[in-house]
Amino acid sequence: MTITKKTALIYCQDQFGLVDGKTAAALVRHSELYTIVGVIDSLSAGNDAGEILGEAISDIPIFSDFQDALAHLSETPHCYIYGKAPLDVCIPSDERLLILEAMEHGMNIINGLHEFFSEDQEFVAAAVQNNVQIKDIRKSPNVKDLHVFSGRIYEITVPVIAILGTDCACGKMTTAVELNNALNRLGIKSVFVATGQTSLMQGAIYGASIDALISQFVIGEIENAVIQAFEQEKPDIILVEGQSAVSHPAFMSSLGILKGSMPDGIILQHPPAREFRCDFPALLMPTIESEIQLIETISSARVLAIALSHENLAIEEILSTIQQYETQLNLPTTDVLSYGCKKLIQALAVHFPKLSQKIKPENFPETRVLAKA
Structure with missing residues (x-):
C-alpha cells in the first residue's frame, strides 16, 4: 500500500x-x-x-x-x-x-x-x-482493545531481536530502523515493532507506545504486536525497539519488552562518552559490562552485538572506540550512522544460519561517512 x-x-x-x-x-x-x-x-x-x-x-x-x-x-x-x-x-x-x-x-x-x-x-x-x-500518539487504546500476556509468543518461529540500551535517548530506535532497512534491502524480510511514540510517528505499522499503557497491559501489548507482525507479514526476522534501560531506576519499559517479546538475541546500544543518565545528572551511567550481565541474568537471550552512539565523540575517536569495545567485550561493535549495519547483520547471520542463506556479501550497504561529530 x-x-x-x-x-x-x-x-x-x-x-x-x-x-x-x-x-x-x-x-x-x-x-x-x-x-x-x-x-x-x-x-x-x-x-x-x-x-x-x-x-x-x-x-x-x-x-x-x-x-x-x-x-x-x-x-x-x-x-x-x-x-x-x-x-x-x-x-x-x-x-x-x-x-x-x-x-x-x-x-x-x-x-x-x-x-x-x-x-x-x-x-x-x-x-x-x-x-x-x-x-x-501516546494516547492508549480503549481497555477493551488492549491485550494481556497469552503465552502465544512461544509460537513465533523466526528470530526476534530486541535492540536495548544502557540509557534513554542513546540511539536504540535509530539502530533498529537502520538495521530493519538494511536487512530488507538485502532481501531478508524484516519487520520492525515500535514501542515508543517517535517510531510510531515515523510510520511503524506494528507496536504501541508502551510508557502510556497501564502496566497490566504492557507485556501483552508487546506480545500481541510481535504476534501480529509474525502472522500478517510472514517475516524472516522481527526487530523490537527498546526503551530506556533495564538498569534505569526511573523506568520499567525494558523489562516489559524482554518479557513480552521473549527475544532470541539482543543488540545493545551504548553512548561511550556519556557520563550521566540523560535528564538525571546525579545518576552515573552504568558500565556496558554491568548492563550485559543484568540483561543476561533476567533473560534467556544473549547480547549478540554492540551498537555505539557517537555523541560527544570526535570523528577520529569513533573507530578507535569501536575497536576498544570489540577487544574489551569480544562482541561485534559498530556505530550504524558512521559505519552502517554490516557487522550487526553478520552477527545475526552467524547466530541464525537461515538468515545467512539469503545474504550475498556484495549486497551489503556501503559504509557511511559522517559530516562531523
Whole structure:
C-alpha cells in the first residue's frame, strides 16, 4: 500500500540535536508518513537539519520561529509536529500559543507527549473552529482493545531481536530502523515493532507506545504486536525497539519488552562518552559490562552485538572506540550512522544460519561517512 506523505513542520525550540530533541532528529532522518519541510529552533536557525545532526545535508532548513518558517516555505505544511520529548509533563504557555497559531493556519497537530492535546478544551475548540485534527500518539487504546500476556509468543518461529540500551535517548530506535532497512534491502524480510511514540510517528505499522499503557497491559501489548507482525507479514526476522534501560531506576519499559517479546538475541546500544543518565545528572551511567550481565541474568537471550552512539565523540575517536569495545567485550561493535549495519547483520547471520542463506556479501550497504561529530 502506497502512503501519501503529508508535509510537516517540526517544533523543537532550544533542543534540536540535543537529547530532548530526539523525536525531531528521528523524523528528519526517517519518516514514512511525513515529508519534513522544516524545523523550528532559533538556536540553530539558518542551518541544515542534517548537518546539525552531524550527518549529510538533508535539505531540511531550520527556522528561527513559526513566522520565519511560513515566510520561507512555498506553502503552509499540512502538519505541525511537537518534536521535543521533555521529562516535564505539560508544555509552557508560549508553546500553547504556537499550537493555536498553527491550527489557525489550517495545520493538523501531531503530539507525542503524555499531555493529550485532544483532551484540552481550548485546543479542541480551536481544532473544530479551524477544521483540523489533533493526533495524540501516546494516547492508549480503549481497555477493551488492549491485550494481556497469552503465552502465544512461544509460537513465533523466526528470530526476534530486541535492540536495548544502557540509557534513554542513546540511539536504540535509530539502530533498529537502520538495521530493519538494511536487512530488507538485502532481501531478508524484516519487520520492525515500535514501542515508543517517535517510531510510531515515523510510520511503524506494528507496536504501541508502551510508557502510556497501564502496566497490566504492557507485556501483552508487546506480545500481541510481535504476534501480529509474525502472522500478517510472514517475516524472516522481527526487530523490537527498546526503551530506556533495564538498569534505569526511573523506568520499567525494558523489562516489559524482554518479557513480552521473549527475544532470541539482543543488540545493545551504548553512548561511550556519556557520563550521566540523560535528564538525571546525579545518576552515573552504568558500565556496558554491568548492563550485559543484568540483561543476561533476567533473560534467556544473549547480547549478540554492540551498537555505539557517537555523541560527544570526535570523528577520529569513533573507530578507535569501536575497536576498544570489540577487544574489551569480544562482541561485534559498530556505530550504524558512521559505519552502517554490516557487522550487526553478520552477527545475526552467524547466530541464525537461515538468515545467512539469503545474504550475498556484495549486497551489503556501503559504509557511511559522517559530516562531523
